Amino acid sequence: TTLANQIAAGEVVVRPASCVKELVENSLDAGAKTITVTLREGGISEITVQDDGIGMDEADAVMAFDRHATSKVYDERDLVRIRSLGFRGEALASIAAVAKVTLTTRTRDSERAAEVTIEGGEMAPLRHVGAAPGTRIEVRDLFYNTPARLKYMRTVQTEQAKAVEVVQKAALSRPDVSFCCQTEHHVLFQTPGNGDVRTVLASLYGVGEAKQLLAIEETTPDYKVSGYIGRPTQGRGTRAHAHLFINGRPVRHIGVHQAVIQGYRNRLMVGKQPIYAISIEMDPGLVDVNVHPHKAEVRFSEEADVTRCVARAVAAALDSTLL
Ligand code: ADP
Ligand code: MG
Secondary structure: OHHHHHHHHHHHOOOHHHHHHHHHHHHHHOOOOEEEEEEEHHHOOEEEEEEOOOOOOHHHHHHOOOOOOOOOOOOHHHHHHHHHHOOOOOHHHHHHHHOEEEEEEEOOOOOOEEEEEEEOOEEOOOEEEOOOOEEEEEEEOOOOOOHHHHOOOOOHHHHHHHHHHHHHHHHHHOOOOEEEEEEOOOEEEEOOOOOOHHHHHHHHHOHHHHHHOEEEEEEOOOEEEEEEEOOOOOOEOOHHHEEEEEOOEEEEOHHHHHHHHHHOOOOOOOOOEOOEEEEEEEOHHHEEOOOOOOOOEOEEOOHHHHHHHHHHHHHHHHHHHHO
């Protein structure tokens, strides 16, 4: 029922950023090489995600909004997430329960695209339209039918910043994919999709800033830490430029963040938080990804090993240039 969908939607879609996250993940799952995210009023009045992935045939387009209508085989890493959240095949159904959605999609061997619109739980008859292969999902008037939730939206500026952060993290975790993130007025950033994380950082923070970043690399039998960190004088007073990825997924971890700071060994300028994009590869058995869908917190079975490794990686990168 519509109500059941709205309740379940509360678990998946709490704000524009969570909607963007689900849509971008779908585009990546569809093998997209180019993804464009457009936000109007911070995503509250409109979010559009367009990709050049495999697309859906007409039957799948109609089915995509049914709860549990997943077409995907999930790997072991996702199992915890699925079990704890019942997320599998729920994103589009949930989004359609709390917004007006138009899906336009075309597979590579189809000559035309299929378009369906859902409003208030009602799907309008499928139409045929012209469009390039791939998928475009337009989400309008988020929470228009759930005023209680709409009330929790912060300012347009805040919602936009959170949504943009989601796209930034996706772009950093997939440097091989070209991302464009824009408002209805202008492009916020665009990455080339050339596979190079430093180029992504240049797209996000400017070429000058990215040039100064130091590469880090530390490998132990259990962990491989790599990425880029700012020099002690770079950065701002906020953690907006702190990006951590575990096995390719953007996560937060206070212990790792503290380890990064510790690696700077009091060289950081007072009041500044460092810029970093750090990626840790490890046995999925050594990390618990359950905790929460939106906060993306993780727990390590050997936290001290991880943080030691990170602090050492940061210190080594700084030592190599600051001697
Ligand atoms: P899940 O991603 O867990 O399968 P979703 O509700 O996010 O569930 O999506 C439902 C289904 O719709 C997907 O399994 C997929 O088949 C299809 N789908 C959604 N987005 C896209 C996309 N961008 N490109 C191709 N297929 C998509
Ligand atoms: Mg999905």
